[in-house]
Amino acid sequence: MDKVNLGQELSRLDSCWDPKVVGELNDHQVKIAKFEGEFVWHRHEREDELFLVLEGAFDMQFRDRCVTVSQGEFIIVPRGVEHCPRADREARVLLFEPAGTVKTGDRER
Amino acid sequence: MDKVNLGQELSRLDSCWDPKVVGELNDHQVKIAKFEGEFVWHRHEREDELFLVLEGAFDMQFRDRCVTVSQGEFIIVPRGVEHCPRADREARVLLFEPAGTVKTGDRER
Numbered sequence: 001m002d003k004v005n006l007g008q009e010l011s012r013l014d015s016c017w018d019p020k021v022v023g024e025l026n027d028h029q030v031k032i033a034k035f036e037g038e039f040v041w042h043r044h045e046r047e048d049e050l051f052l053v054l055e056g057a058f059d060m061q062f063r064d065r066c067v068t069v070s071q072g073e074f075i076i077v078p079r080g081v082e083h084c085p086r087a088d089r090e091a092r093v094l095l096f097e098p099a100g101t102v103k104t105g106d107r108e109r
Numbered sequence: 110m111d112k113v114n115l116g117q118e119l120s121r122l123d124s125c126w127d128p129k130v131v132g133e134l135n136d137h138q139v140k141i142a143k144f145e146g147e148f149v150w151h152r153h154e155r156e157d158e159l160f161l162v163l164e165g166a167f168d169m170q171f172r173d174r175c176v177t178v179s180q181g182e183f184i185i186v187p188r189g190v191e192h193c194p195r196a197d198r199e200a201r202v203l204l205f206e207p208a209g210t211v212k213t214g215d216r217e218r
Contacts, residue, residue: 001169003176003184025157025185026207028137048134054181060110067112075112076134096205098135 006032006054010092019095019103031095035087042105043082049097050076056091060084115141115163119201128204128212140204144196151214152191158206159185165200169193 009022009032016036023030035058051060052074060067060075061084069075077083118131118141125145132139144167160169161183169176169184170193178184186192 001171001176001184001186001190003178003182006181006183023159023183023185025159025187025205026137028135028205030159030183030205050132050134050139062110067110069112072115073112074115074132074139075110076132077110078134081110096134096137096139 004030006094010034010054013092016090017103024099027099028096029099029101031097033093033095034090035085035093036090038086039084040104040107041082041084042107044077044079044097044101044105046079047098047101048076048078049095049101050074051085052094052096054092054094056087056089058085058087058091058093061086113139115203119143119163122201125199126212133208136208137205138208138210140206142202142204143199144194144202145199147195148193149213149216150191150193151216153186153188153206153210153214155188156207156210157185157187158204158210159183160194161203161205163201163203165196165198167194167196167200167202170195 016034019031019033021029057070125143128140128142130138162180166179
């Protein structure tokens with residue numbers, strides 16, 4: 001029952017697209033990650049994913065549109081929906097998803 | 110797949126201790142709430158709860174200690190653990206918990 005300071009945890013992150021688990025509850029995990037550049041197109045068969053922007057902004061690309069998510073905003077990507085995050089400049093993001101979610105979903109990276 | 114702006118949602122909150130659902134994923138809900146004053150001692154038999162402070166600070170009281178959680182910090186209260194949030198000044202908090210979680214747990218309010 002210790003608290004977690006997101007700023008401290010963010011300062012310890014090294015590489016981009018490499019989420020770190022900072023909390024667990026029920027069957028879910030809280031992760032933080034740095035986004036910069038483009039990730040990979042993928043989808044999750046069984047997991048909805050939440051992305052909350054802590055600093056900066058990124059584009060969540062879908063096959064038919066793109067949503068820019070900025071600091072203080074979140075987006076939920078439903079299971080089965082193909083997506084690919086992209087950030088022109090470094091963004092810092094909190095993720096919430098079921099434990100065991102593979103970051104590339106149905107795609108190897 | 111629309112994004113949610115937490116600032117906008119927070120500006121629409123009226124009363125304290127009255128969480129509003131702003132997102133749903135898997136079997137969980139994202140809620141926001143204003144905390145001011147003292148809530149009620151309670152516990153949840155089956156649900157872990159996450160509290161992330163968006164603005165201000167609050168004290169999460171446990172029977173044996175108290176943890177002050179400030180902006181940019183979160184705390185996870187495990188199932189079964191009695192707790193009572195308290196805020197001397199208004200705090201704005203994001204909650205993450207299973208859908209159907211009763212805010213007062215085992216206690217009427």
